[in-house]
Amino acid sequence: MTKSSTIILLFALFLFTPFINYAQASDSTKVETADKEEEEIFMIVDQMASFPGGEEALFNFLRDNIKYPEEAKLKGIEGTVYVSFVVMADGSVQKAKVVRAIGGGCDEEALRVVNLMPKWTPGEQSGKSVSVQYNLPLSFNLRRESNKRVKKRKKKLKKLQLDKPQYK
Numbered sequence: 001m002t003k004s005s006t007i008i009l010l011f012a013l014f015l016f017t018p019f020i021n022y023a024q025a026s027d028s029t030k031v032e033t034a035d036k037e038e039e040e041i042f043m044i045v046d047q048m049a050s051f052p053g054g055e056e057a058l059f060n061f062l063r064d065n066i067k068y069p070e071e072a073k074l075k076g077i078e079g080t081v082y083v084s085f086v087v088m089a090d091g092s093v094q095k096a097k098v099v100r101a102i103g104g105g106c107d108e109e110a111l112r113v114v115n116l117m118p119k120w121t122p123g124e125q126s127g128k129s130v131s132v133q134y135n136l137p138l139s140f141n142l143r144r145e146s147n148k149r150v151k152k153r154k155k156k157l158k159k160l161q162l163d164k165p166q167y168k
Helices: 003-020 055-065 070-075 106-116 147-163
Strands: 028-032 038-042 079-087 093-100 123-125 128-140
Touching: 055 106, 070 147, 079 106, 093 106, 106 128
Parallel strands: 038 128
Antiparallel strands: 028 038, 079 093, 079 128, 123 128
C-alpha cells in the first residue's frame, strides 16, 4: 500500500467515523417509566411524529421563540445545537437533551424552546401511537453587522471582562 493510498484511507475513515454511531441494531429501545413499566421509544416508525401544522409551523415556532443569548452575541458564537427529545405516545415532548453544544447560552436556549413546544402529533407503528426519538438541529447565526456595531460589542465584552473579579 502506497503512502498516498494510506492517507486517503485514513481520511475516509476519519470522515465516516462520526456516522457509525447513528447506525442502530434495532428500531426501538425500551425505557423504564415512572410507573415501572417499560415503554418502547422508536427510532424508525411507519409514520413519524410531526409538529402541529407541519414543518413550516415548526420553523415559525422556532423563529418566534428563540432569543439569541446575550453572551453568545457578545462573544460572536455561532453554530448549530443538536437537541434530541422524545415525542411521547400522547404527543408531549419529553426527555430533551443537548447532543451537540456550542456554548454561550445557546444550548440552554435550545432546550428552553424545545421544552416550550406544544403537543405534537405522535408517531405511529402498526396503526398504534408510539413514542418516537426526534433529533432537531437549531442554528444560531448572527446577522452580519456593521463595523460600528462590532466595535461596540467588543467594547462591551471588554468592559464585562474588566468588571469580573480577578483571582490569582
